Amino acid sequence: MENFPFAFILPTPSLIPSAHDNHIERRLSALRGQFSDQAAYERILAQEDTLLYEVYEIQRPHESGELLTGISIVHPGKVGSEFFMTKGHFHAVLDTAEVYLCMKGEGFMVMENPQGECRVEKLAPGEVLYVPPRWAHRSVCTARLEDLVTFFIYPGHSGHDYGTIEQQGFRKLVVEGEAGIEIIDNPRWSKKGS
């Protein structure tokens, strides 16, 4: 890979980077076991393996000293009462942080650390969110029609640990309740799936 400065633009309205190396699509089948209402999950999946979110990555070496950047687009929709969301992860190197800049849409970043502390922060255009080292993170789109689009930046050597969240889930869920958007305890949360 060439080691020269480079620039790209995030053209409106799509915000898809003018140059990118990798386009990841994650569909409902990739989040098996993550949504609380499993019957609703199976019903939707039987109809269509719906596209939940996409990531456009700018490739750099996955090494300390590098920064990885890109755009994450979570589409609007729900499984039961729970809004579409990313898989979510801890970084494999736990002591690595991440910054998100919300470019478009509305939603939340659901976060927790291994000590069990939780934070759910609102995402709206112009909001910059700092996710400190050791905090797992998942973005959730709560708009009815609009995508949630965020720009992210994190250290090159961070890696992704998806397994912990796949097994135990996040402690908090973002759902549409009778009073509107609600953040509730995850009734199915269990330490390492126990």
Ligand code: PA5
């Ligand atoms: O590094 C990040 O946190 C983001 O780039 C995410 O990878 C992106 O939002 C997709 O989420 P996930 O990796 O949990 O599927």
Ligand code: NI
């Ligand atoms: Ni991350």
